[in-house]
Amino acid sequence: MYSTTDSQQTHILSLLKSNFGYDEFLPNQEKIINSVLNQNDTIAIMPTGGGKSLCYQLPALAIEGTAIVISPLIALMKDQVDSLTANGISANVFNSSQPQEEQQEVLKDLKNGALKLLYVAPESLPLLNDMLSSIKISLFAVDEAHCISSWGHDFRPAYTRLKTLKQQFPEVPLIALTATADRPTQVDIATQLAIPNAKKFIASFDRPNLYIDVRPGQNRNKQIFNFLAKRGKQSGIIYCLSRKSTEKLAATLKAKGYKAEAYHAGLTPEERNNIQDNFLNDRSPIIVATIAFGMGIDKSNVRWVIHYNMPKNIEGYYQEIGRSGRDGLAAHTLLFYSFADVIMLRKFAEGTETEAYQLAKLERMQQFAEALSCRRKALLGYFGEHIIEDCGNCDICKTPPKYFDGTLIAQKICSAVARLREQEAMGMVLDVLRGAQNAQVYDKGYQNIKTFGVAKDIAWRDLQQYTIQLLNQGILQIHFHENGRLLLTPLAKQVLFEGKQVQLANVVKEVEKVKAEKTTRIRADLFEKLRTLRSKLAQEAKMPAYIIFSDASLEDMEYKKPRNREEFAEVSGVGEAKLEKYADEFLKVINRHLDSIESKLPTHERSYKMFIEENLSPSEIASRRGLSEESVYGHFIKSHESGRNIDLFQFISSEEIQKIKKAKDELENPDALKSYFEYFEEKIPYWKIKMALYL
Incomplete structure (x- = not known):
């Protein structure tokens, strides 16, 4: 056993200074390092930027033998090895993509005891089985350990085979490290790695230097340009859900004169390495990326992170914002949120093995995005860390929402849901409340119900936000599996019949700034x-x-x-x-x-402007402009094509999209819209067919 006496502690501090250049440890680092040095299995949960790597790198130097580090990404391993080599520490990486000669060279160094650390992907670990049995191993380190848990947000099947390490090497200490693991994931990590008695260290998740900002998803591009205009050449990352959107946004930014590059898994390894290198060296200060980017990238001067779409869970969100402000200086994190993002993410989760769990995590993420109280309290509370005081460094603390008695509005919305027999999605409920004179409303005879037009004095987008607030307050609920129809909860009955008061927050309008x-x-x-x-x-x-x-x-x-x-x-x-x-x-x-x-604007831009800036519904725009609603929806599609940020998913359900796309395979002439129109017996309008085929 490695005894951490005073002289040994002096030795550790000496290694810290000589090999890593630090005079003192970050919070929890020293305790974790001592646990490993005392041969304890250890679980370390520390925020991104909290110094996880040092917790196994320093013990690797202090203990005889080679540390085997299991890591999920080649980019992460390369980054770590380069950093260690620069510090004069003998380290290398072993993976299946290396040329055979290079692999043999690594194995030779490993056999001769020339390496203090060897990084290996979990998929490549079985290739080292024979070699590991014949060398002195100082410790095993499992980095990004949440990947071992099906409850984790980056589940990686190859990680599940790591439980054999303790069976094969019961005397070698094992340390599992991650930045993001809720309680079920922490328990699962210990179980899956067969280290039930591991010492557990959970550092504070708070990153007080990060400003947490959440905004509605309207006009995202315009908001991003306003945001970047104040930030000069600062480095930052914009996360998007799809490869296509990363490329589109990067092109838009370039056209505006910004040095930006798109990064996603569809690029070749060479392209990804070049982009990553350009970012690390500040040649390309802006990266527009899918979540494939960032894991293990130790760039300390990232000053901002933007989420173009809402992430699928809080763990992923926390890890991604943690890539900014690693130097401890102020950094800004900005999350755009829209209901369309929720619908899209639910669609991704449906039909998967862990559907229920993913949807529960998504719901927590949605609650965070829609919170009307201190963001940091909600974020830390998710990880089991509770603070009493508001943080003062988030959008809610800086500009607290102003509330008003929204009981009458709530009663109108609930009454409309009731009179529509809880069969309609939000869009139709809003149309009825606003008294929209469109074909869908009239075809169903909804113009004759009592609540038709009772909220025509409220702007469409404001009414949408109030309805979402009622969902968050548990007064309404939504059945995503049934075309997103709205239902009343027992609380709604209290609002309608028992005088229950409802407080609503004023909707904050994003004012366009011009010269x-x-x-x-x-x-x-x-x-x-x-x-x-x-x-x-x-x-x-x-x-x-x-x-x-x-x-x-x-x-x-x-x-x-x-x-x-x-x-x-x-x-x-x-x-x-x-x-x-x-x-x-x-x-x-x-x-x-x-x-x-x-009149100087193209016609589709005029419709877009009326929808975004004047909060008019499609039917109101059609009436104002003397156009058909078909034309207005066509304008929205064209606006989306030209890079405007408009959520088309609010007009068409995922079920309708699937139905229309499925029909494509069954039609003799799938290029003719009329074929679809006749196929669906004229029950689905042309504009929905166009939109589904476009999306």
Whole structure:
């Protein structure tokens, strides 16, 4: 046994300084190292950037023999070996992709005791069986140990064979390390590795230097450009769900003048290595990547991480944001969240062996994204670490939501769900509440129910957010397996019939920032036109202009830009009499002004702008513009094709997409939309067919 006496502790500190250049340990490192030196099996759970690698690298130097390090990625192993070699420590890697001559050279060094550490992938470990029995092994280290657990977020089947290590080498200490493991995963790691009595060390998961920011997923690209504009040449990572979206976003960033590269598993090893090298050396400060990127990349000056889509679980999210701010300096993490991401991730999980568990983890991730209290409390609480005070370094702490009595809105939404017999998805519920005059509503006769149009005064996107809040509060629930239909819970009955009060948070609107001089000019133009009209009307009525409308009212018109009488009624200073007397005159000026600006935009951009900025539903856009809804949905598809961030999944369910794509194999002429239309007996509109084939 290696006894950690005072002199040995001095030796350890000497190794720390001489080999790694540090004067002192990070929290928990010394205890973990002493546990390994005392021949204990050990489980170490430490945050990314907390110094996990040192916990086995330093004991490997202090104990006689070679440390065998099982690691999941070649990139990770290469990075570690390069770092150790640079520190004068003899280390190498063994994997099946090496040329045979190189493998033989590694095995020769291993046999001769020339290596202090050997890194090997779990799949390649069986190739070393005979050799391991004939050499002195100082310790086994299982890095990224969550990969051994089917409860973990990166399950790797080859890891499950590692339990034989303790059977084969019962006297050799084994250390398992990971940055992300909830309690079930921790228990499973100990069981799978056959180390039930392992000493367990759990460091604080808190990374106080990381600013945690979650925003709605509308206009993601625009938000990213605004975000990057303030960050110069700082290094950062943008995580996307698909290979296609990484390439698309990287191209968009390049077109805007940023040095960005896409990274995903579809690239050749050579391409991935080059991109990784460019990032590490600051030649390409921005990487747009799938989750394939980042594991084991020890770049300390990553100043920000953006999640373009919501991750599938909190472990993955925590690990990925942990790749920023490793130097302890301030870093910004930004997560975009949309309901469409949830639907997509649920689809990925459905039908898998661990479907129920994955969906439960996804639900926790969704709850975190939609939280209206301190983010850090929610994040640390997930890992079993509880803090009393709010962190002061997240979006909720910086800008706490303002609440209002939303009981009436909640009652309207619940009533609509009830009157629709709990058979409709959110989109239809919102259409009914808003009084949308579209074919789907009228075909089902929903224009005749009592709740039709009772929430027409609430913007479509605001109403969507309030409905999501009711889902989060447990007042509504959603059946994803049944076309996403909304159902009432027992709490909804209390809201409808027992006077239960509901608090809703105000929806924060993302205000588009444009150049000050351009804004001033556009606003001044409209304000002057309104003032000219006011003067004309005042002259005709032979009264002072301010009696018609004050400047404050004109400014409010200029700000709200009402398009119809209903919206004009919301302007400050507009009562019923003035609405009746002046609305039409002022609306003409406002609409003419806005149309002159919008006429310079392509038609699909105009529809997109009305949907995003004015919160109008597709049917309202069609009515306003004198178009068919078919055309409006076509504009949305074109906007998506041109790089606009619009969630098409909110208009069409995954079941409909699958049904339409399945029909493609059965049709004689799958290139003709009419074939699909007739195949589905004209029950699925053309726009849905187009959208399904596009997605």
